[in-house]
Amino acid sequence: MPIDPVLEPILAQLQPLPEELDDIAGLRAMNEAVAASMVGSLVEPGPEIRDCRAYTVQVSGGTIEVLVYQPLEPGPHPAHLFLHGGGWIAGNPRWAVVDVASRERCAGAGCVVVAADYRKAPEHPFPTALEDCYTVLHWIVEHADELGVRQDLVTIGGQSAGGNLAAALALKVRDEGGPRIALQLLEVPALDLTLDLPSHTELDGYALTRRDVEISRRLYLADLDAAHPYASPLHAPDVSELPPAHIMTAEYDMLRDDGAHYAARLADAGVPVTHSMYPGHVHISPALTQVMASAREWRSEVLAVLRNAHAGEALRVDLTRESTRG
DSSP states (O other): OOOOGGGHHHHHTOOOOOSSOSOHHHHHHHHHHHHHHHBTTTBOOOOOOSEEEEEEEEETTEEEEEEEEEOSSOSOEEEEEEEOOSTTTSOOTTSHHHHHHHHHHHHHHTOEEEEEOOOOTTTSOTTHHHHHHHHHHHHHHHTHHHHTEEEEEEEEEEETHHHHHHHHHHHHHHHHOOSOOSEEEEESOOOOTTOOSHHHHHTTTBSBOHHHHHHHHHHHHTTSOTTOTTTOGGGOSOOTTOOOEEEEEETTOTTHHHHHHHHHHHHHTTOOEEEEEETTOOSSGGGOTTTOHHHHHHHHHHHHHHHHHHTTOOOOOOTTTHHHHO
16 A cells, blocks of 8 residues: 555655764764654553553663563563664664553553663674673563563563564573573564565665665674674574564555565564564654554554463454555
8 A cells, every 4th residue: 555644744844864974872862852843743642551660771881771560460470571762773662652662562462561771882893783682681580570470471572673682592502501481572674684586675765764774784783794693683593492472564664575575584484573564654753652543543553462372362463454454
């Protein structure tokens, strides 16, 4: 279907990344301001929760902040490690749109959400962000009683660059050992940083451009081979024995093929996986719940998948929507 007409004026206002990011702090501040302006006009405010508390987690070479969101109901609850997007160079859990997403998952799926402020490139290139996420996953389980979470029911998820980190984290936990992951929820994920898939060229320019990804990739990976399996999970030589996965992609997103191809690889390897592709959407539009009914449907699917995982049910999507997703 054509791109959703609601998106046309929004896309016209988007600015590409400058070729030389001399003021990375300024870029992050600008992005945070844009995210704040979206809530209430383009993004529905987050629901009420019982509590959101900041914790400091010790990581290799420093500390990071995590925000822990508690549901209204008494626990213990399942835990969901939520990894925000931002091209590995920007973003944090306090961004307004990230806070909304965390609250939606906490209230709508009845889980404790742990939103991690992993360290960013270029100051902290690969694999720092992934190592931070790995440490936070262990921290959740080690502090289960304090956080009111169930050690046996932990899910991970992320959007865009956060989806990349969530998929890489699942691989790392399988390879090196770690807490059992009940589900990996990957939304518009970047899974092939070699940028060799058809959509990387054919869908260049819809909210996310190839040039923007190339700049972010350069800062994130430095001199690392882009095909490294923890940088590009699609290139992992073995994707068997991974946690069940639910992958969500957008029709007009240059990363669309990343999710589709990864879903196919997981299925071929015997990993339970479901995949939804939303027509008319671009990379950023799933967040636009104030102005797009289909963005609200995306959110409903996220929450349903998490609730199913919490109940120990098999992955599934709403078959009444299957014909319109592709």
